[in-house]
Amino acid sequence: MKGVIGIDVGGTKIAFGAVSPAGDIILRRTIATHPDDSFDQGIARxxxxxEALLGDVGWDVKEIGGIGIGCPGPVDTEKGVILSVYTLPGWSNRAFAAPMSERFAGTPVRLENDANAALLGEAFAGAAKGKKSAVMLTLGTGVGGAVLIDGKIHVGAGGAHPELGHIPALVDGPECPCGIRGCYEIIASGPAIAEAGAAVGLTGSEEVFTAAAEGHEGAQEIIARVAKATETAVWTILHTFLPDILLFGGGIADGHWPLFEAAARKSLAAATLARDEPVTIARATLGNDAGVVGAASLVL
Known part of the structure; x- marks a missing residue:
């Protein structure tokens, strides 16, 4: 076996990686996600x-150990089915692993939630390597979360994963599509920040961060709300899971790490944790590669 293929399906882009048995990415390629694609179109893409990645890296399909895929939404890892994913509606409740395997000569294909895959990547070759318990928050197009307990990804009833993006973070926050007000995702995700910014004449989440740094009052209020919501979410996570390490990943957290680190450390300093070893607050070290490496680890 020369290696495996790891795929990280996001709301705006899909990353492919040819990964060595040691977890190193040999070659990486990215394409745009087409969220309105039908299921068959998604499989084809x-x-x-x-196929393009295999050609570029010079591997034959018979030389790979499998294909691991991390994707948004809850998944049935045993059946290889995406149960529900609002960012890719055409892919919901469809058997995903089997048709992919058929296209590649019966190569094993494993499916996992994208946040779980990112934490698996960090546990396999990143900041959480060697840790028995870890929690990871990924902030980007949405807010995802994953939990590692005794070295294994925590799976809930029916194979569901923790929805840490739906921790109630601000009582008077905006209404989330789930029906609850003030969920962490509806405040701290990229689209949520952009939507709040639009109300004060700003375009996109990055313009909100830039304007806040330049003294724009409306933007500063938005970022202060993100920080407060992060404090509340972290407080809840720390007291619920008592992890060895709390990781932040995703484009929003990675690009604005000082904000999220300060909020997390503020909650940690005030936490009532009965333990000798302090919780480590850290930025995911694999960055945008975490999902690819984690997906690859499913078949390593």
Whole structure:
């Protein structure tokens, strides 16, 4: 076996990686996600991406150990089915692993939630390596979360994963599509920050961060709300899971790490944790590669 293929399906882009048995990315390629694609179109796009990557890296399909895929939403890892994913509606409740395997000569294909895959990547070759318990928050197009307990990804009833983006973080916050007000995701995700920014004449989440740094009062209020929501979410996570390490990943957290680190450390300093060893607050070290490496680890 020369290696495996790891795929990280996001709300705006899909990353493909040819990964060595040691977890090193040998070659990486990215294409745009087409969220309105039908299921068959989605399978076709993934297949074309894998075929192109195999050609570029010089591997035959018979030389790989499998294909691991991390994707948004809850998944049935045993059946290889995406149960529900609002960012890719055409892919919901469809058997995903089997048709991908058929396209690649019966190569094993494993499916996992994208946040779980990112934490698996950090546990395999990143900041959480060697840790028995860890929690990871990923802030980007949405807010995802994953939990590692005794070295294994925590799986809930029916195979569901923790929805840490739906921790109630601000009582008077905006209404989330889930029906609750003030969920962490509806305040701290990229689209949520952008929507709040639009109300004060700003375009996109990055313009909100830039304007806040330049003294724009409306932008500063938005970022202060993100920080406060982060403090509340972290407080809840620390007291619920008592992890060895709390990781932040995703484009929003990675690009604005000082904000999230300060909020997390503020909650940690005030936490009532009965333990000798302090919780480590850290930025995911694999960055945008965490999902690819984690997906690859599913078949290593």
């Amino acid at each position: 993934l297949s074309i991406g894998v």
